[in-house]
Amino acid sequence: MIGVKEMNMLKRIAGYTLIITLITVLAACGNSGSGSNADDFRTLTDAAGHEVKVPNHPKRIIAPFLEDPLSALGVKPVAQWGAGGVPQHYLQDQLKEVPVLDMNGGLKAEEALSYKPDLIVFLAPTYIPDGNYDQFAKIAPTFVLSNDETDWKGNLEKLGKLLNEDDAAKKAVEDYDKSLADAKDQLGSLPSEKTAVVLQADEEKGFALFGPSFYGGATLYGALGFKQPAIVKNDYDKFSIEALAQLQDVDYIFVISGEGRGKPPVNNPLWKGLSAVKAGHVYEADSGHWFNANPIANKLIIADVLKDVHE
8 A cells, every 4th residue: 555655756756747748848849830840941042142941841832923833833822913803814723712912012911921821932032022021031931032033944943942842843844845846846937937026005005015035025036936026125115106117017916915904006007007917917915824924824825826826
């Protein structure tokens, strides 16, 4: 039979055991941050020079205007970019259930916080509202991906590395390269012999043209190899309506279309007199993907060209 002395000793041992257990649990929680241990993170240096403790396998990502490459990697963000509450339509097969961010004025810290992200990714420093990196870094690890917004292939590979999706990034690039090669086979020598423009119309007020480094212009000229008319000099130039006369000899006109986009001046004599208009070589170019430069968008642009352009 256990005496009083022995009973008191057992109680003390039990008490010590409980205290040690609690200390161990609390220490584990303190070291893990949000329930993870140190091995679940890597420290990477982003394009802006920040050293960022990045989760190896983030589950709740916010990466405004990177939804295309994310989708190409098979990764679904916790919220998606939108303009006036409208997301990028061409991605909605993959993202239709994903909430749309209010991007008027850029990503808002309080809205980002409401989605409890475990990683925030900005394409470039210019995408950070007011350059205020710290307000986002307090919410979640925040990574600036690149200093070159136009290098979509390089940025896709960087995103793949960041998310531990290197193989998916490699496959996405290979899929695009195959689509481009197939398109070039089908088009043959036509692009090298024909001029084309991507035109953003504004009724009778004038128009703008995409240059060889600007979204759909990069695919049209750089990837597919269509000739630039002399009027196309910079990335994005605006012109008065009278400048339509300089498009007289352009073979193909791709007009940016979509919600809120201006219409071409179809009743203007200058428009009516263009060779492309007379030949029926004016095509709609959906702003969702033509105003973009990423793997999924670029493949859709290529598909549009193949559908529309023939000898």
